[in-house]
Amino acid sequence: MAVTDEAILRIKEMILSGELAPGDRLPPEKELSERLGLSRSSLREAVKALEVIRVLDVRRGDGTYVTSLEPRLLLEAMSFVVDLHDDHSVLEIFAVRRILEPAAASLAARHAGEAELERLRESVAGVDHAADVESLVDHDLEFHRGIADATGNGYLASLIDSLSSHTVRARIWRGITQESAVERTLQEHHAILDAIAAGDAELASALTVVHVSGVEQWLRSAL
Structure with missing residues (x-):
């Protein structure tokens, strides 16, 4: 499994487990990469991919948030x-x-x-x-x-x-x-x-x- 794919799955697991809920802000990149045991570059690519499919919302200067996860979105x-x-x-x-x-x-x-x-x-x-x-x-x-x-x-x-x-x-x-x-x-x-x-x-x-x-x-x- 590609490292980026692994990062996507790990973030998905955090959402499914309730560790991250709709509207929650993700921990800072450095903290989250260390917690997941992944490089910051692979985590960054995973966030980009999840932003495209509207699972995450990257707000420049503010942070990265889980979206509402509504079906239409x-x-x-x-x-x-x-x-x-x-x-x-x-x-x-x-x-x-x-x-x-x-x-x-x-x-x-x-x-x-x-x-x-x-x-x-x-x-x-x-x-x-x-x-x-x-x-x-x-x-x-x-x-x-x-x-x-x-x-x-x-x-x-x-x-x-x-x-x-x-x-x-x-x-x-x-x-x-x-x-x-x-x-x-x-x-x-x-x-x-x-x-x-x-x-x-x-x-x-x-x-x-x-x-x-x-x-x-x-x-x-x-x-």
């Missing part, structure tokens, strides 16, 4: 990776969404409260059918994020959000609008919302499968 790196993928990779991403989003709709139908439902209603009611592509992308992101948040499962919501980057949705919406399918997509959003509001988990899941699969099928044919 930790999965930000995945959104960046998704944006870099080409169209064929997006098909694989859609295959994953086809698994996760129906499950999210089902959970939302079971757990959504009035506040979550109202947020979804406002999202659906607020979109202009003649809006430009960017507005439609914003609506689509807001609607699916609202469903994911209504599940009550932070990790699932963050994972879905990380797979639903603005770049990917914008690329797909451009094609969909050219195919004059905006109206159909918005109707599907209405139907999914109605099923969630009715507490019908199976119907919400089934409608979401159709919704995601429709875009996936269009993209597959376009490629």
Whole structure:
């Protein structure tokens, strides 16, 4: 095992054991390197790597802190990776969404409260059918994020959000609008919302499968 990898694992162990909690400041570099029996250079590289994936927050002139470790924060790196993928990779991403989003709709139908439902209603009611592509992308992101948040499962919501980057949705919406399918997509959003509001988990899941699969099928044919 590389020395830097060992340093990363040792810091991870400190967090898992509770020795370091979210928001805690790490001991000074010299003290921590001596405690872990590692060189300061390897520790420094480990801190850089953990900063990239948002486990640590390096504040210049102040110190290094453990972040909040919230799921959405930790999965930000995945959104960046998704944006870099080409169209064929997006098909694989859609295959994953086809698994996760129906499950999210089902959970939302079971757990959504009035506040979550109202947020979804406002999202659906607020979109202009003649809006430009960017507005439609914003609506689509807001609607699916609202469903994911209504599940009550932070990790699932963050994972879905990380797979639903603005770049990917914008690329797909451009094609969909050219195919004059905006109206159909918005109707599907209405139907999914109605099923969630009715507490019908199976119907919400089934409608979401159709919704995601429709875009996936269009993209597959376009490629």
